[in-house]
Amino acid sequence: MTEQSFYHIGFGKQDLGSQPPTIALLSGDPQRAGLIAQTYLQDVKVLSENRGLHSYLGYLPNGQPILSATSGMGAPSLSIVVNELVQVGIQKIIRIGTCGSIQPYIPVGSIVISKAALCRQGAANDIAPVEYPAAADPFITVALVQAARALQIEHYLGITASVDTFYEGQERTDSANPYLMRRLIGITEEYRHLHILNYEMETGTLLKMAGVYNFAAASVCAVVAQRTMGEEVILNKKDIAIENAILTAINAIKYLDI
Numbered sequence: 547m548t549e550q551s552f553y554h555i556g557f558g559k560q561d562l563g564s565q566p567p568t569i570a571l572l573s574g575d576p577q578r579a580g581l582i583a584q585t586y587l588q589d590v591k592v593l594s595e596n597r598g599l600h601s602y603l604g605y606l607p608n609g610q611p612i613l614s615a616t617s618g619m620g621a622p623s624l625s626i627v628v629n630e631l632v633q634v635g636i637q638k639i640i641r642i643g644t645c646g647s648i649q650p651y652i653p654v655g656s657i658v659i660s661k662a663a664l665c666r667q668g669a670a671n672d673i674a675p676v677e678y679p680a681a682a683d684p685f686i687t688v689a690l691v692q693a694a695r696a697l698q699i700e701h702y703l704g705i706t707a708s709v710d711t712f713y714e715g716q717e718r719t720d721s722a723n724p725y726l727m728r729r730l731i732g733i734t735e736e737y738r739h740l741h742i743l744n745y746e747m748e749t750g751t752l753l754k755m756a757g758v759y760n761f762a763a764a765s766v767c768a769v770v771a772q773r774t775m776g777e778e779v780i781l782n783k784k785d786i787a788i789e790n791a792i793l794t795a796i797n798a799i800k801y802l803d804i
């Protein structure tokens with residue numbers, strides 16, 4: 547058998563041992579991928595730290611193998627990583643991200659579980675028609691809700707807006723570009739009335755890829771900004787919000803049939 551390390555993720559099937567993982571926890575931030583592995587998994591092996599796409603193999607206390615990997619920020623990077631993860635045998639992906647709430651009742655520190663995404667992302671259009679649904683796997687999504695309930699973590703289930711930019715696309719004007727194109731002015735208010743809960747930058751493309759590639763995907767995001775109050779990330783509540791999202795994802799795995 548020829549061994550192949552994939553060009554971007556920097557590892558291949560040969561690195562995954564005799565009991566290869568089928569579930570990946572996918573974070574935008576490489577530090578978060580490391581934190582998940584070092585804090586919640588056992589017997590951790592660093593698979594690769596190629597291009598900032600850090601990947602780790604570890605085990606839950608019951609022996610189940612889990613991959614903790616990095617998508618990088620935004621849909622183009624995520625699309626590359628997910629394509630290669632599927633090629634090494636991953637069948638379920640849970641995104642553990644951060645996001646900004648656009649509803650007044652969703653505070654920083656809580657988590658949003660996406661049942662679907664409004665996908666305003668260019669990369670997704672290379673994979674499926676723009677009208678293709680970005681729908682989360684119902685079984686993983688229910689498991690995330692069950693886990694959050696059991697842990698008494700404040701959580702909200704609903705629709706996420708996944709966009710390509712943190713500043714313009716999320717209607718931020720406190721940036722190097724205070725000018726917003728007309729089509730973006732007022733878009734957050736419009737989304738609020740469409741009962742969209744939050745902004746982030748990867749879930750929509752991940753969910754469309756799951757439909758097209760035939761794997762199961764879901765997303766849980768830590769709320770680190772409250773866009774009805776301001777544009778900034780609330781740094782003193784970021785860590786607790788992220789811990790809530792990670793704990794929810796790790797515990798959700800217990801409810802899944804693997």
Ligand SMILES: O=P(O)(O)O[C@H]1O[C@H](CO)[C@@H](O)[C@H]1O
Pocket residue numbers: 573574575618619620642643644645712746747748
């Ligand atoms: O914290 P991560 O997982 O990177 O997710 C969010 O944070 C980044 C922007 O700050 C984007 O990638 C967005 O989706």
Ligand SMILES: O=c1cc[nH]c(=O)[nH]1
Pocket residue numbers: 644645646647712716745746747770771779
């Ligand atoms: O407001 C936010 C916070 C995190 N990530 C985003 O994409 N937006």
